[in-house]
Amino acid sequence: MSEIEVQISNQLGDFDLDVAFSVPAVGVTALFGSSGSGKTSVLRTIAGLERPPQGLVRISEEVWQDHRRFLPPHRRALGYVFQEASLFPHLSVRRNLEYGMRRVAEKQRLIAFHDVVELLGIAGLLKRETHKLSGGERQRVAIARALLTSPKLLLMDEPLSALDHGAKQLILPYLESLHDEFGIPSIYVSHDPNEVARLADRMVLLDQGKVIASGDAANLLTRLDLPLSGYGDASAFLEGTVSSHDNSYHLTWISLQGNRVAVPREDLPVGRHARVQIQARDVSLAIRAHSDTSILNILPARVIDTHDINPTQMLVRLELEDGQTLLSRITRRSAMGMGIHEGMMLYAQVKSVALLA
């Protein structure tokens, strides 16, 4: 099976980077961690921009670095999107896009200029000078520029972090569609769980230069033993399909294998894959299924474990019937009153569900 294998051992001042992971060479893998966790160093090493004394970088059968060889960045079939767009100021948008493309043999160009420009919505910008673009536009051009080298691996270093919230929301759909359209495996560096939840299939969690966990993104994001994004705002991410639309109440139902949740009406084809986010604070628990409640989404679930956030509140991790995980934030007093314990069956009442894609 083709996979991406990375092993890095490097001493950077008093910072020890000691990272090893192996992930399938499909879909999006998030390199997740707080700032200073070493995630950018890992990405730069994969690209060959940094050269640790000991390292292994292998993409399927291609070895980019091992103990005896080191391929310089320009000989690696990769695309790299930097934190700031870093467009060449002396070239127009079109010339920026063509810069990498022209340096790839015509036979190896698998991605058409037109397609990329269309997908990222930058057809109208081609003749512009780069300094006249907005932040979001620049980053879209940078992504397109990287894609046009037809990379075997797309590396993205927090491409959204320099953008404001509005620009982020505008550009996220483009990123989401990248994988579906071009099928290029990506490694995406981020410290934002929401971004990871929306974009990543898998994640590698870094802390102080070490891998502390890796695996399925939705699963990792709900693991109570991992320091993800502050427990108070914890969320669960569920995979499902669009099952039906309720036009009279303006709802769209998402099916989660046997159960279903409602989100505000979205114009999506029935049967399409959908990812939803459910915040722990929007989930309350009940021993019995209530029909006398305003809450639409009621899901049977089993308690996996619990974790105290503070003296007042706790998180409860639940397993749904289809095996996916849900988080609930309740008071410790309620938990005691309900007698919550591992393996207990109960009903999760979900007040609000956000559709991600």
Added chain:
Amino acid sequence: MKPLTIILLTILLSVTNAAAEEVTIAIAANFTDVARILAKRFEQQTGHATRISYGSTGKLYSQIEHGAPFEVFLAADRARPQKAEKEGLAVTGSGFVYARGKLVLWSLKESLFEQGERYLNEGDFHHLALANPKTAPYGLAAQQVMQHLGILERTRPRLVRGDSIAQTFQFVATGNAEAGFVALAQIKAWPGENGSLWEIPESYYAPIDQAAVLLNKGRDNPAAYAFLDFLKSGEAKQVIQTYGYGVE
């Protein structure tokens, strides 16, 4: 008279007395080495002190023109002291020739020539150095020598001109010019190898007379008169000769 006034007057008198015994002299740079010896002997003999500025004759002259505090002027030519007298910067009739420069053909290479005249006639060299005839007396003399030998025109493309006789000497001393017209005094002061040397007959060029003159500022300074007298003494003449100059 109050005691304080007496003290002040005493100081004032002693100061003027000391100033009367010091002479400020402007000396052409090519004469530096000799001037140091001469000044020392002069001071030992007379008890007067000297203060000396060295520079090119032209620059010293323009400083004198603009009121520099020199009392005696030892130039590298005859024209400037004469001009000083004519312009009223110097005491009329005080000028005299204190040294006559001797032009030599010199090369760093020991066996380059036995007879300089033949060497010049054969013309087997890439570069022949001389001082700029327009600005340096030794350069003018060198040009006259070549005219005398009838080789000026055919040598011209290979002539390299130093801005001063000092620079001309550097061209030859570093071996960049095979030979050059320099001053005998420079050879005397040169600590390196003797090389090849031809003392050019003085009949081949107009005399390179160096004249001294008493400037107006030194008119009332006994030390200035004393220095000029010393310059004419047999002892001084002997020193000057030792350093490669002719004397009258």
Added chain:
Amino acid sequence: MDFDWQPVWLTLKLAGTTTVLLLIIGTPIAWWLARTHVWYKQALAAVVALPLVLPPTVLGFYLLIMLAPDGPVGQLTQAMGIGTLPFTFEGLVFASVLYSLPFAVQPLQNAFEALGPRPMEVASTLRASPWDRFLTVVIPLARPGFLTAAVLCFAHTIGEFGVVLMIGGNIPGETKVLSVAIYDHVESLEYGQAHLLAAGMLAFSFLVLMTLYLVNGRYTRSHRP
């Protein structure tokens, strides 16, 4: 008055040749200085800057010794079959290159340092080889630095005097450049000729400098990041 154009052309030829050579030689030195972090880097930067400190006549004297038939450079040039350099146009070029080296290296080094490593990294992830990215990214982005270096080298060479006087030998058509010719005229009291040449040199230099600054200013304005 019979005007002698030779020193003018000679000076332009010297300044032009020196500038071109200095951009070629100064670029790798400046690049190295801007990119390297070895302990002896500052020592080398100081060596490059030395001509700023040395009086031209001192530099000229050392050159005279180095370039002499038995000097280290002189022996090299003779072994290469180009003879010795003093009193030749090539010698003046050599001296001017050395003398103006800091004027080429320092603006270029500043320009390269201001670029930072990022543009080169971006280009390398876009499949550009080191040489390729230098030509297509560094040179265009460092253009103001190149212009400044060229202007300074050109102007400095035109105004150069001490070194040229020392190793040139004042040979008409070969080493008698404008500044030496002006000096010559002044020393021999030919003030008319001197004024003419000096005024011409001033006017020309002013025009060249102003033109280049205008071009540079326009470029910088349009490429503000």
